[in-house]
Amino acid sequence: MIRAGIVGGTGYTGVELLRILALHSDVEVTVVTSRADAGLRVDALYPSLRGAINAVFSLPELETLAECDVVFFATPNGTAMLMAEQLLARGVKVIDLSADFRLKDAKEWSKWYGMEHACPDLIAEAVYGLPELNREAIKQSNLIACPGCYPTAVQLGFLPLLENDLIDVKHLIADVKSGVSGAGRKAELATLMSETGESFKAYAVGGHRHLPEIAQGLELVAGKSVGLTFVPHLTPMIRGIHATLYGQAHGNLDDVQALYEKRYANEAFVDVLPQGSHPDTRNVRGSNNCQISIHRPQGGQTIVVLSVIDNLVKGAAGQAVQNMNLMFGLKEDSGLKIIALYP
Incomplete structure (x- = not known):
């Protein structure tokens, strides 16, 4: 035990x-x-x-x-x-x-x-604890740096495109929304539900603490520097991260869809949805899952990747337990077979 x-x-x-x-x-x-x-x-x-x-x-x-x-x-x-x-x-x-x-x-x-x-x-x-990227290193590590919630959703969304050099790394955009629990459990006026309810805003547009973490991860995969615009938003819900990711990408939509499905086929906690899907944060609420869908609006060069997680689970505690399972040689999904709450 x-x-x-x-x-x-x-x-x-x-x-x-x-x-x-x-x-x-x-x-x-x-x-x-x-x-x-x-x-x-x-x-x-x-x-x-x-x-x-x-x-x-x-x-x-x-x-x-x-x-x-x-x-x-x-x-x-x-x-x-x-x-x-x-x-x-x-x-x-x-x-x-x-x-x-x-x-x-x-x-x-x-x-x-x-x-x-x-x-x-x-x-x-320290090993960066994103299992879908660093699984083997995590197994051998004694010190894990568990990724932030925004970085988890963004990196999982961009990862297959970067690994296959299919996207212009100089012009990446991450437009990401978070529930108020991301600010932590503290009495702070700006995150009270009575202040955030019926409202929606961007914040830290000039630079958020998660920006260098995201850029570091993307550059490690791409093998080169990246140009990333990251804009976080606060939305009036308790849990959830919704990342809308943009870039100029090569390949037709069918090929990119197949690429994502192959990349994450054996990942217990990443679910690539069918073409045309729009993942909803409630579909992952309370679970350790990340749901992803890929779009190419009007058939143009811009690819749009939608990536959703629960910020407190896959974006924090669940991912930490996933890392622990790997460190101790347990099944990776031990204790994490949690079906999302609905409604």
Whole structure:
């Protein structure tokens, strides 16, 4: 039985990890930390977990966490990097759901996240946890940088075109919408449903923190620099990411459709829909699935790829568990055979 610890168990990604791991037959959640709620039963804060999780919130202390086989960091940026090195030295595998180890350039990371990196030497050791791209490296890794929600949807959408050099990499556009849970579980005026409801807006058009992460991933696949315009939007729903991706591409629609179907044929969590489909975020809500469809409007050179995920599952907690399964030699879909909620 794998002993799992969760640092930051009170946020949306933390409780989503608990929901998934509670039903994982190979995992026992032994430590759940929260500085504010230490001493409180987890199911007292989240009654939905009654009968499934018996843990009590504790302080994030190294000695306690070192007794785990794997520790998930569902924490704000800048937390995992303070403890990862010590946990790794104790033989604990680390899966970080924040951005601490996603960027390979420490100076670039500091530029976007506004602080010095506490352990830049570990950045090279971290494996970027997008299983559809780095599966074999993930299996051998002890430190995983779990991708962000926007980067997951965008990279899965563009990946087959880049791998086959079928798209102009200098003019890529990612127009992406997110539900309000992407902002985390905090009291913030701009993300209250009464403020976001009946409204829709773009934000961070001048530069979002996920931009360098997306560009880094696309450049790794393309083998060259890319020109990416990434515009995120906030939409009045709780869960979901909808990425509409544009580029100038070669090949007819039938060939591109076949390419996507072949690329993802053996991927448990990527579903390429039939031609003409329009994936809906509700079709993946609560699941670890990504649904993709490909269009070529008016038969022109512009290709449009639609990619949808649940930002809290495939965009965070579910993908983290997918990585854990690979790291421990389990079936990749263990604990993740979750059918989307409808309606």
